[in-house]
Amino acid sequence: MGLFSRHWSRIAVTLVPLVLALLHAVGVMKIGVLQRLDDIIYDARLRATMPRTLDDRIVIVDIDEKSLAEVGRWPWSRNRMAEMVNELFDRQKVAVVGFDIVFAEPDDSSGLKRLRQLAGNELKDNPAFGEKLNLLQASLDYDALFAKSLQGRPIVMGYYFTSDREGHTSGALPAPVMDRSTLQGRPIKFTSWNGYGSNIEQLAKAAPIAGFFNPVPDPDGLVRSVPLVAEYKDNYYESLALAMFRILMGSPRVEPGFPQEKWVGRNYQGLDSIRLRLGDKSLAIPVAEGVISLSPFRGPGGPKGGSFKYISAGDLVNGKVPAESLKGKIVLVGTTAPGLQDLRATPAGEVYPGVEVHANLISGFLDNKITVRPDYALGYDVVILLLAGLTLAFGLPLVSATRAVILSVSVIAVVVVLNFWLYADLGLVLPLAAGLVMTITAFALNMGYGYFVESRSKRELAHLFGTYVPPELVDEMAKDPVSYSMTATSKELTVMFCDMRGFTNMSEKMDPTQLQALLNNVFNRLTDIIRGNRGTIDKYMGDCVMAFWGAPVELPNHPHLAVKTSLEMSNAVRKINEEHRAKGLPEIGVGVGLNTGPMCVGDMGSEIRRAYTVIGDAVNLGSRLEGLSKVYGVDIVVSESTRKLANDFAWQELDRVRVKGKKEAVAIFWPVAPLERLEKGTQEELKTWATFLKAYRSQDWDQCDVLLINLQRMNAKKYLYELYSERVASMRLLPFDPEWDGATNFETK
Incomplete structure (x- = not known):
């Protein structure tokens, strides 16, 4: 106790970062940089452990730029979508299809609506027109054709939830997979919305199973997770990935998975898992607060990412894919075309196809490899901080500088190894940043305690700045050292x-x-x-x-x-x-x-x-x-x-x-x-060059050519004039652009 009493001030200083870290952990004083550091650690760990292998069970039918060029701009007419569905099931014989797109408006592209108006008004006295319309309308009702192709097939339609003041809704929602009674009166916190955008009723009836495809961006804008089940008006709806997985599993019942009450109280406001029950068998999918699941990214994403096979939707619609080459596959229909706005920022890539987020989840469900950030992460963080912080506070003041380094490194090693083991073996994503920063800060404060610079001499200035600035500047600074730091x-x-x-x-x-x-x-x-x-x-x-x-x-x-x-x-x-x-x-x-x-x-x-x-x-x-x-x-x-x-x-x-x-x-x-x-000659050259730049930015290519000839006569070896000759030749091929500001863009560093 005598040792501790002599070092009480150093112990108190070392406890400061522990107190701050604990306040952050329990949510009293959130430190944004620690949360961001935890995200960075999670992202780095995720990228380091991604398998980067192909999951050949899942195929993404990509409405890419090539497809849009071949088939036409989006949205495509529903008869083409019907052709795609028939191709997938009749010729390719796939297992299940999920649409990461929504069909929110009727398709009037065939002109049938206008033909019916003509038959009822301007041409109502023309029976031949009416008879011909009756013969054609079945082939012109594209929504009906698409609905017919969906009926009786293992298809999951996509839709989205929204939140705004008015709670706008459109389309028809599928049947919920759970209702409030299944929660046994527990105040579970679900991710919830007050509006939705779904498929038109005709398609929703033909394909009654649907799943929402909303991701949940974190505060830094990155998509790391997706809700598995979301709440809307006291009913609970499944995500696109979960709906497709349930079809593959034989449509098991969805139930809330509660943790054992001996570990948590009955008023615990979270779920341990989402359980899929079929008969006497059940499968638990772990979830975090908000009933969300972290996406187990397999690789960098996209057609060249190597995680999933991508097939151009245009090739599929045009029959270029060999028959039965997709037999038994899980198919997601989505887009990587930038203009269709389904590219996300994720830990695995800054421009990541949204459809692949769902593909990763399905892959994780199939392999039973879903990581989770559990609700008890707060308790884990507090325990680790207390153990590490108190060890440092009462250990560092008593040892030498060398042993203090060894002690601090050992504490960091134990905290990091334990955290990574829980992630790798149990799939638990637990906080690490507060423990690391607290340990490093405690060491720095302890070692630096008592050292305070009150004045600076010429020698100190020379020590600080001598390797950076000329000696004569150091001498000048030494005349007023207080002014420099x-x-x-x-x-x-x-x-x-x-x-x-x-x-x-x-x-x-x-x-x-x-x-x-x-x-x-x-x-x-x-x-x-x-x-x-x-x-x-x-x-x-x-x-x-x-x-x-x-x-x-x-x-x-x-x-x-x-x-x-x-x-x-x-x-x-x-x-x-x-x-x-x-x-x-x-x-x-x-x-x-x-x-x-x-x-x-x-x-x-x-x-x-x-x-x-x-x-x-x-x-x-x-x-x-x-x-x-x-x-x-x-x-x-x-x-x-x-x-x-x-x-x-x-x-x-x-x-x-x-x-x-x-x-x-x-x-x-x-x-x-x-x-x-x-020199005078150089002055003339610069004047001519100034005239050239004015012509160049005015897109007067003829004058540019004349001026460049003169400039090259003045200075034939100057590469700048050769560069602009090539630019002018290239720009001449383009139409006049009134918006061009004359600047050259460089996308590389």
Whole structure:
């Protein structure tokens, strides 16, 4: 007890993250980042354990873009849908068909409705017309044809539930699979809606079994689960996947599965499972709060995902699929066409076919492999947090730093291994993030307790900033050390990315020692130029160097310094290549990207490794601009924000671009030279180029061709003019587009 009394303050500090984690776990103070981290852990674990194998029991008939091109735009006429159904059952002999689509409106595409109007009005005195209509109407009633193809067959129609103020409804609902009496008066929380959109009554009568296909997106927008049974006006309806599975199992009765009362009270507001009972046999499908089931994703999804066989609906309707090639298969009819809006964001893929979510569930039902996030996950989380937190709180203060690391790593290992074992062996999805973050935070607080920096000296500044900024800047900072820290702040800075060209070829032809010496020589010279212009080295990334101007020491002319540096670096590379040619070494090139804008600058990273760096959208744009230097055949690409603040240089506008991750187009430029060194011939070339860009953005291709000929005469070796010659030739083939803003889109980084 004496040891604990001496370390009570460290114990108290270590208990702080435990208390916060417990408040999060019990729902008193939800910490969004922990919930998001739990989702990330679940998604990563799911992707790591996906079988990525083909389930040949299930086939998806895909109304894809190819089908729409061959058969016509959606919705197709119901006679074509009847042909599809007859093809599936008569020629292909499938086991069951489920529609992940809804037929909410009558099909008047045959013109029968108008013909009947004519027979009753304008042509009512023409008996021949009426007789002919009587002969034709059976073949023109497409809804009747479709309904006839559905009758007596193992088919599950799809529909959806909605929630809005008015509770809109359309179509006919199927019979519910459960009613409130089966719940024995228990206040079970079902996923519920107040409206629905279902199939027209004619089709609903022909195929009375139907299932809803609503997924349940999580707060981050990802679809991870689907309700198995949902509530609507005190009746309970089954999902599409469950309805199809029940047909395969011989249509067992659906019952609520209650947990044993010795473990939970009678007022427990959840179900343990949904039970399918057929005679004296039953199958329990585990469910979570809301009576939902996590989709056991098999792979990345889509026709190329490898989880399920996809067949183009057009091929099926047009008889291109060999007879009985789908015999005995479970068939889901859905769509991957973007325009039909059934693509979801899931842990297995950002663009995932909604129909495949249901296919995964059916596959999981067949294999009895359904994971569940149980309602008792809260109790599990509390117990783990208490055990781990108290172990750390009373153990860390008593041991050395090395043993504290071992203790913390051991606690993390036990928590992680137990969590993963429960997932892999029992299919339980239990929280992990709070335990991990609590353990790491407790260790960090305990080890860092008592260490507080109240003042900074020149030596501390040198230690913090010496590897990033020139020594003369450190001396300047030391005059007022209180004004400088590594605390993250937002400032307008200029960032540079400089990438070495030809490095891959050199690495293939040179031994590692030679390559290291060459790379070090180049970086030493480029670094000297950056430091000579008061730049801060951010980091070296392989064959790339990143630097910025304006922090930690404020530099009002940081855009000018950055541009000046880039031109000096370009000249230095030319001198290096002259030396390389003399020594028989390979030549190199550089690509530089510059951008000015608001950035977050400060000490960032992990507990293991940190760095004084910049982050932000403006930094990302600078990186993208460096990559564009290869596209335009120049060594430097500068954003418009930098160009506006560096007026003492001559500029050539390269393009207006829309880079990956940015919606707005930005102008990009190449610094030709300082204004005082600009030659007269180059001035004329830049004027001609400005005229060309105006014609280009006006889509005046004839004038563009004339101006490009003149430009290539002025500078025949310039790749930029060759690039735009090719663009003009391509654009000439397209019609005039009044909406075109003249920008070039880049979808890659």
